[in-house]
Amino acid sequence: MDLVLLEKDLLSCDIKSPSSCYPKVYLLGSGCSYENTSLLTYLMNHGYTTLVKYLTDAKLSSLLTSTGPFTVFAPSDAAFAHLPTHTTNFLASHPQNLADVLKYHIVQEILIAPLISGVVNRTTLQGQSLEIAKLLVNGFAAVHDGDIVVANGVIQPIHDVLIPHFPATESIAQIIIKDDHRFRDLVVALILTDLLTPLGSGDFTLFAPVDSAFGQYRDNLLSTLNGEIPPIYKRIFKYHVVPGGRMTSQLQDGQSLFTLDGTVLHVTKDAIGQTWINNIKIIDADIEATNGVVHVINDLLIPSNIYGI
Structure with missing residues (x-):
C-alpha cells in the first residue's frame, strides 16, 4: 500500500516518514488507482460522454477542475440512456433540476472504500443526503471498479443515475x-x-x-x-x-x-x-x-x- 496526500495537489509521501506529509493523509488499499489529472479530464478521457455534456450544459464542468476535493459518483452513458422517458423529458425542460441532479452525485470530501465503515450518510452539493456503503449508494446504485483517485478527488463509477426528490407540481x-x-x-x-x-x-x-x-x-x-x-x-x-x-x-x-x-x-x-x-x-x-x-x-x-x- 502507498500513503498519498490529497490537498491542492496529490503528493507522494514517504511511508517511512508520514509526519513529513500534510495532515490529511489517505490510505489507498488494493483496488485503488491514481491518475494525475482532474476529475473533469478523467471523465472526458474515459467515456463519460453524457455526464460531461450535462455538466457542461449545467455550467458545472469548471467545478470539477477546482481544488476540491470532491467525490463524484459517475453514471455511465448507459445509465443515462436507461432513464425513464418522463425523467429525461423533465430534466431537458428544467435546466435547474438537471443541475440539481448532477450536484446530487457530488460530495465535497474524499470517499474511498477503506475510509467507509458500514453505512454512512453524506450531504451532497445539491443539499440532500446520500446513503453510502462500500459498494452501494442509496441502496441500489452499485459502485463498479471504484476508488479512482485523481488530483482533486475520487471517481466512483455507477451504472444508475441518482435522482433527488423533487416535489410534484402537476396533477x-x-x-x-x-x-x-x-x-x-x-x-x-x-x-x-x-x-x-x-x-x-x-x-x-x-x-x-x-x-x-x-x-x-x-x-x-x-x-x-x-x-x-x-x-x-x-x-x-x-x-x-x-x-x-x-x-x-x-x-x-x-x-x-x-x-x-x-x-x-x-x-x-x-x-x-x-x-x-x-x-x-x-x-x-x-x-x-x-x-x-x-x-x-x-x-x-x-x-x-x-x-x-
Whole structure:
C-alpha cells in the first residue's frame, strides 16, 4: 500500500516518514488507482460522454477542475440512456433540476472504500443526503471498479443515475395532457367518459396506456360510440384507476388492487423487480403527481367480464 496526500495537489509521501506529509493523509488499499489529472479530464478521457455534456450544459464542468476535493459518483452513458422517458423529458425542460441532479452525485470530501465503515450518510452539493456503503449508494446504485483517485478527488463509477426528490407540481390530468405524444388517445377517452376532471384532484393511481396500446381496439372503442359502447367504455377506463397513490415500491407480488370500476387488478413482480398489472408490463413507473401516481403501460386493461372488445 502507498500513503498519498490529497490537498491542492496529490503528493507522494514517504511511508517511512508520514509526519513529513500534510495532515490529511489517505490510505489507498488494493483496488485503488491514481491518475494525475482532474476529475473533469478523467471523465472526458474515459467515456463519460453524457455526464460531461450535462455538466457542461449545467455550467458545472469548471467545478470539477477546482481544488476540491470532491467525490463524484459517475453514471455511465448507459445509465443515462436507461432513464425513464418522463425523467429525461423533465430534466431537458428544467435546466435547474438537471443541475440539481448532477450536484446530487457530488460530495465535497474524499470517499474511498477503506475510509467507509458500514453505512454512512453524506450531504451532497445539491443539499440532500446520500446513503453510502462500500459498494452501494442509496441502496441500489452499485459502485463498479471504484476508488479512482485523481488530483482533486475520487471517481466512483455507477451504472444508475441518482435522482433527488423533487416535489410534484402537476396533477395526474395535467401530466397526461402535457405528454400528448404518448397519451393523446387516453386523454380523449377520459374526456368522453367524464374521468379527466376527477383526475385533476383527489388521490389516485392511474395505469396509463400509451397511444399504441389502442391500436387493436380502435375500431370498437375510439371510432364507435353508439349502442352499448359508452357504458363499456367508461367501465374500461375506470378499470385503469385505483384509489390512493401507489409507487411500485408499495406494490407487492400477488397483491390485488380494487379499481374505480369495482373490479380487481392483479400485481406481479418478476425476478428482476419489474412490475406487471394483469400480465401487462409497467414500462415507465412512478411518475409522481400532486394527487397520486401515474404508471405507463403498453396495453389496455380489460375487465375479465367484458367480452368482444
